[in-house]
Amino acid sequence: MSAHIGVIGSGSVGQALAAGYALHGHPVTIGTRTPSKLAEFGAANPAVTVGDFAAAAGAEIVILAVQGGAAAEALALAGHERLAGKVVIDTCNPIAGGPVEGILPYFTGPGDSLMQRLQAAVPAARFVKAFSSVGNAFMIDPKFPAGRPTMFICGNDAAAKATVAGLLAEVGWDVEDVGGAVGAGPIEALCQLWCAPGFLRNDWAHAFAVLKA
Numbered sequence: 001m002s003a004h005i006g007v008i009g010s011g012s013v014g015q016a017l018a019a020g021y022a023l024h025g026h027p028v029t030i031g032t033r034t035p036s037k038l039a040e041f042g043a044a045n046p047a048v049t050v051g052d053f054a055a056a057a058g059a060e061i062v063i064l065a066v067q068g069g070a071a072a073e074a075l076a077l078a079g080h081e082r083l084a085g086k087v088v089i090d091t092c093n094p095i096a097g098g099p100v101e102g103i104l105p106y107f108t109g110p111g112d113s114l115m116q117r118l119q120a121a122v123p124a125a126r127f128v129k130a131f132s133s134v135g136n137a138f139m140i141d142p143k144f145p146a147g148r149p150t151m152f153i154c155g156n157d158a159a160a161k162a163t164v165a166g167l168l169a170e171v172g173w174d175v176e177d178v179g180g181a182v183g184a185g186p187i188e189a190l191c192q193l194w195c196a197p198g199f200l201r202n203d204w205a206h207a208f209a210v211l212k213a
Contacts (some may be wrong), residue, residue, distance in 0.1 A: 006059025030058030
């Protein structure tokens with residue numbers, strides 16, 4: 001059964017996920033601070049409802065897709081009370097600036113992660129890390145000659161992770177669960193690793209995969 005998905009964030013990641021899940025038959029609402037910014041997107045994607053952050057947070061499943069430094073504020077604008085008990089897919093990374101020798105600097109440190117901070121800020125939400133370690137062009141129905149890529153996920157709620165795993169499988173991903181929210185730090189670091197070939201050699205057409213014996 002299709003779940004209503006709300007996307008908080010109107011950038012390239014939010015638009016890719018909103019359009020992609022709408023094409024897969026889900027009712028989708030995308031939330032933005034400035035609806036006029038999405039006029040062209042809305043016209044091209046009539047199945048997606050454009051609203052504000054609060055409207056997106058009213059969906060059954062919420063995807064947080066904003067810049068890492070703006071994530072806490074976006075959740076506050078959406079309304080913590082609207083997120084209580086809901087699965088919140090955190091796609092964000094704690095990027096602090098432009099690359100240094102190909103590596104993005106982060107505002108988090110060892111033993112810390114953006115998702116752990118967000119989970120502490122909104123403890124009633126059921127956060128799951130996903131979609132944070134690949135470019136938006138490959139988030140929905142990725143096609144690679146070697147087969148399906150792997151999305152690493154983590155979170156403290158097993159049922160929430162199962163829901164997200166199903167949504168990932170629906171759009172072409174294998175899933176590797178690395179445990180509780182403490183796993184968000186290593187997963188967020190994969191964004192640095194994914195981006196490095198792009199910044200160093202303009203190579204952005206790749207994804208991670210787990211190979212098992």
